[in-house]
Amino acid sequence: MVKTTVPRDEYMMQGHVACQGCGATIAMRYVLKALGDNTIMTIPACCWAVIPGVWPQHSLKVPLLYTAFEVTGAALSGIEAALKAKGQDDEINVLGFAGDGGTADIGLQALSGMAERGTNALYVMYDNEAYMNTGIQRSGSTPFGAWTTTTPVGKKKEWKTEFKKSVAEIMVAHRIPYVATASIAFPEDLYAKVQKAKSIKGPKFIQIFSSCPTGWKHSPDITVEVARKAVLSHMFPLYEVENGVYKISQKPKPIPVKEYLKLQGRFRYLDEEAIEKIQEHVDREWELLLKKEEFTQSL
Amino acid sequence: MKLTLTGNQSNAWGVKLARVQVVAAYPITPQTTIVEELAEFAANGELDTQYIKVESEHSAMAAVIAAENTGVRTYTASSSHGLALMHEMLHWAAGARLPIVMGAVNRAMGPPWNIWADHTDTISQRDTGWMQFYVESNQEVLDTIIQAYKVAESKDVMLPAMAIEDAFILSHTVETVEIPDQELVDEFLPPYDPPEYLNPKDPKGFGSLVMPDFYMEFRYLMYKAQEAARKRIREVTKEYAEIFGRDYHGLVEEYRTEDADVVMVGAGTMISTARDVVDKLRSEGHKIGLVKLRVFRPFPYEEIQEIAKRVEVMGVMDRSFTHGYGGAMFNEVKAAVYNTDARPKMKNYLIGIGGRDVTAKMLEDTFRNALKVREHGLDEEIMWVDLKGGE
Incomplete structure (x- = not known):
C-alpha cells in the first residue's frame, strides 16, 4: 500500500450532485481534509452552490453559508467578526470556497476588501477557468485560445483572445501573509498548503486548478491527468508566496503545452500559430516566476 | 438622561x-x-x-x-x-x-x-x-x-x-x-x-x-x-x-381624526408640521385629521380600513413617486380600502420630493385642497404640490 500524508478522514460525503469526473469536488475534498470539521464555510453562486445537494440534503460535514455571487470576501469578514464577538475566532477556521468567475470577476472587489481589512480567513478559488455552473461562459480566468459558449470560435476563429488573469498575483499585491497555487493532481502539495494556511493568522488565498470535463470537453476519467499536465507544461505553475517571498513548489522539466492542450476539446480549433503564441506566453511567465523567486529570496 | x-x-x-x-x-x-x-x-x-x-x-x-x-x-x-x-x-x-x-x-x-x-x-x-x-x-x-x-x-x-x-x-x-x-x-x-x-x-x-x-x-x-x-x-x-413612557401607537398614529370628514395620510417628518396645520384648520371649524403611516411594511391595512369607514376624503401625501402611476403609499392605501364598503374619495399629493421643504403653508394649501374635494368631488387623482410653473 502506498503511504500518503493525506489523512483518511472525510468531510465530503457521498450523494453530492457534481458531474462525473469533476475536479472541483477533488479540491473540496482535500481542502476539508486539511482544515477539519471545526470550520465554517461560505460558498457563493458557482458549481459548488449546487453540488452539496438540494434542500434538505447536505453532503458536507461543515456548516455552510450559501451567499450571493459577488460577496464571498464580505461574507468571510462577517463570519470572522461574529466569531470574534463570540470569542471563538481562534478556535474555528473560516473558509470561503468560490469559483473563478466569482473570484476573478464579480467577486474581486469583496475579495480585495477582505484582504485589505486583514480578515483572518482562507479564501479558496477553485479554478475551472470559466463560468461552468451557468454553462461554460468565459471568465477573466479563462485561458487564451479556449472555446467557451461566449467565445464560440465560429468561422472567424473567435476563441478567447485574452490571456488568463492572475488572481494569485493580484493577491500578492495585497501583501497578505500567504498566497499559493495548487492543483487537484498534486493532493499532498495541496493538503500541505492548506495546512500551512490554517496555521497563519490573517487573509490567506489559494488558487486550486480544478479541471472540468464538462466545460473543457475531455473524458471524465482523465481529469487528474489534465490537471497534472497543466503543471508539467508550466501552464499552471505551483508556487507559494509567504510574506512576499516566492517559492516554486515544483520545477518540472516542461512538456510542450501542446501535450496539455490536445487532451481537451476546448482547444481543438487552435492552429499552430495560436499554440505557438501560448507556448511563448507560458515560457515568458515561467521565466518571470523564476525571477520573482530569485529576487524575493533576500526578503 | x-x-x-x-x-x-x-x-x-x-x-x-x-x-x-x-x-x-x-x-x-x-x-x-x-x-x-x-x-x-x-x-x-x-x-x-x-x-x-x-x-x-x-x-x-x-x-x-x-x-x-x-x-x-x-x-x-x-x-x-x-x-x-x-x-x-x-x-x-x-x-x-x-x-x-x-x-x-x-x-x-x-x-x-x-x-x-x-x-x-x-x-x-x-x-x-x-x-x-x-x-x-x-x-x-x-x-x-x-x-x-x-x-x-x-x-x-x-x-x-x-x-x-x-x-x-x-x-x-x-x-x-x-x-x-x-x-x-x-x-x-x-x-x-x-x-x-x-x-x-x-x-x-x-x-x-x-x-x-x-x-x-x-x-x-x-x-x-x-x-x-x-x-x-x-x-x-x-x-x-x-x-x-413614549407611545408610538403601533403601525399607525391618528391625530384628531375622531370626528374628521377629511384625513391626510403621510409619513416621516412632514407629520410634525402637519399636526400644527391640522390644529389651525380645526380652529377654523374644519373637521380634518391626520394619519401617520409609521409602518409601511407590514402594511397596516386593518387600521387604514377602519379609518376609511369613518371619513369622506383621504388625502395621501407621498414623498416619492412610483413611475407610471401615483405614489406607493397612495396606491396601497387605496387598495386596502377597495374590498370594504367604505368609499372615501382618495387623492394623491406628491410633496417634498428631492428635499423640497414641506412648509406649513404648503401643507395648509394641500389640506384645503382635500377639503375642496369633499365639497366639489375629485378633480384629479394625482397632484404635484408646489410644482414650479404649474402644470
Missing part, C-alpha cells in the same frame, strides 16, 4: 443601547454621521462591537448577513444609492430570515444628483421582505431602533427591519432626546438568541438550493411572518410605552 442629538446621533445611541455585536458600514451622505458616531463609540470602548469597514454598501449588507447567520446581533446604515446597491442583499437578508436592523436615511436617487429627503430609496425596497418604520423625530429614531430589534428577533417574525429617517431634517438637526437607562433596555431587549446559526458542532447548510416543489412554501412562511409582525409591532410598541 437627556442629550441634544442629531437624528443620526440618536440612531447610533439606539444601536449602542441595543448592544449590537457586529457593525458593517460604508459612508454615504446623509447616513455617514451614524457610522462615524458608532466608530467613536467603538473606539472609546463605549460599545463592545466588531466594526467591519467594508468596501461598499453591497458588502456591508453581505457582511452583516454572514455575521447574523453566525449568531450575533448586527447593524448597518445606508441611504439612497447605497441602499439601491444593497438591493440584492436586502432580498437575501429577508429570505434568510435574519433580524438585521438598518438605519435608512431617506435621500433622493440620481440623476440629477440630490442628497436631500425623499422616500424613493426606501419605497423602492418595499418588496424585499424588510419591515419599514418611518419616523418623525430624533427621539423616535432611537426608540424605533430598540423596538425594531425586539420585533425583528421575535421567533414568529425573524425578519429584518429598517428604521427610516428623513435626510437632514432629522439626520443633521439637533433635538433633545431622552436616553433610556441601559438596564431597562437590557430587560426589554434580551441578548439575541437565534434558533439556528452556523455551528461546526451542528453542521447545516443555510440558503441552499430549493426546487419549485418547496420554494413557494418558504415564501408563504415569510408572508406569515409579516402577518405576525403586524401583531408584534402593536404589542412591542405598547410594552415600550409602558416601560419608557
Whole structure:
C-alpha cells in the first residue's frame, strides 16, 4: 500500500450532485481534509452552490453559508467578526470556497476588501477557468485560445483572445501573509498548503486548478491527468508566496503545452500559430516566476 | 438622561443601547454621521462591537448577513444609492430570515444628483421582505431602533427591519432626546438568541438550493411572518410605552381624526408640521385629521380600513413617486380600502420630493385642497404640490 500524508478522514460525503469526473469536488475534498470539521464555510453562486445537494440534503460535514455571487470576501469578514464577538475566532477556521468567475470577476472587489481589512480567513478559488455552473461562459480566468459558449470560435476563429488573469498575483499585491497555487493532481502539495494556511493568522488565498470535463470537453476519467499536465507544461505553475517571498513548489522539466492542450476539446480549433503564441506566453511567465523567486529570496 | 442629538446621533445611541455585536458600514451622505458616531463609540470602548469597514454598501449588507447567520446581533446604515446597491442583499437578508436592523436615511436617487429627503430609496425596497418604520423625530429614531430589534428577533417574525429617517431634517438637526437607562433596555431587549446559526458542532447548510416543489412554501412562511409582525409591532410598541413612557401607537398614529370628514395620510417628518396645520384648520371649524403611516411594511391595512369607514376624503401625501402611476403609499392605501364598503374619495399629493421643504403653508394649501374635494368631488387623482410653473 502506498503511504500518503493525506489523512483518511472525510468531510465530503457521498450523494453530492457534481458531474462525473469533476475536479472541483477533488479540491473540496482535500481542502476539508486539511482544515477539519471545526470550520465554517461560505460558498457563493458557482458549481459548488449546487453540488452539496438540494434542500434538505447536505453532503458536507461543515456548516455552510450559501451567499450571493459577488460577496464571498464580505461574507468571510462577517463570519470572522461574529466569531470574534463570540470569542471563538481562534478556535474555528473560516473558509470561503468560490469559483473563478466569482473570484476573478464579480467577486474581486469583496475579495480585495477582505484582504485589505486583514480578515483572518482562507479564501479558496477553485479554478475551472470559466463560468461552468451557468454553462461554460468565459471568465477573466479563462485561458487564451479556449472555446467557451461566449467565445464560440465560429468561422472567424473567435476563441478567447485574452490571456488568463492572475488572481494569485493580484493577491500578492495585497501583501497578505500567504498566497499559493495548487492543483487537484498534486493532493499532498495541496493538503500541505492548506495546512500551512490554517496555521497563519490573517487573509490567506489559494488558487486550486480544478479541471472540468464538462466545460473543457475531455473524458471524465482523465481529469487528474489534465490537471497534472497543466503543471508539467508550466501552464499552471505551483508556487507559494509567504510574506512576499516566492517559492516554486515544483520545477518540472516542461512538456510542450501542446501535450496539455490536445487532451481537451476546448482547444481543438487552435492552429499552430495560436499554440505557438501560448507556448511563448507560458515560457515568458515561467521565466518571470523564476525571477520573482530569485529576487524575493533576500526578503 | 437627556442629550441634544442629531437624528443620526440618536440612531447610533439606539444601536449602542441595543448592544449590537457586529457593525458593517460604508459612508454615504446623509447616513455617514451614524457610522462615524458608532466608530467613536467603538473606539472609546463605549460599545463592545466588531466594526467591519467594508468596501461598499453591497458588502456591508453581505457582511452583516454572514455575521447574523453566525449568531450575533448586527447593524448597518445606508441611504439612497447605497441602499439601491444593497438591493440584492436586502432580498437575501429577508429570505434568510435574519433580524438585521438598518438605519435608512431617506435621500433622493440620481440623476440629477440630490442628497436631500425623499422616500424613493426606501419605497423602492418595499418588496424585499424588510419591515419599514418611518419616523418623525430624533427621539423616535432611537426608540424605533430598540423596538425594531425586539420585533425583528421575535421567533414568529425573524425578519429584518429598517428604521427610516428623513435626510437632514432629522439626520443633521439637533433635538433633545431622552436616553433610556441601559438596564431597562437590557430587560426589554434580551441578548439575541437565534434558533439556528452556523455551528461546526451542528453542521447545516443555510440558503441552499430549493426546487419549485418547496420554494413557494418558504415564501408563504415569510408572508406569515409579516402577518405576525403586524401583531408584534402593536404589542412591542405598547410594552415600550409602558416601560419608557413614549407611545408610538403601533403601525399607525391618528391625530384628531375622531370626528374628521377629511384625513391626510403621510409619513416621516412632514407629520410634525402637519399636526400644527391640522390644529389651525380645526380652529377654523374644519373637521380634518391626520394619519401617520409609521409602518409601511407590514402594511397596516386593518387600521387604514377602519379609518376609511369613518371619513369622506383621504388625502395621501407621498414623498416619492412610483413611475407610471401615483405614489406607493397612495396606491396601497387605496387598495386596502377597495374590498370594504367604505368609499372615501382618495387623492394623491406628491410633496417634498428631492428635499423640497414641506412648509406649513404648503401643507395648509394641500389640506384645503382635500377639503375642496369633499365639497366639489375629485378633480384629479394625482397632484404635484408646489410644482414650479404649474402644470
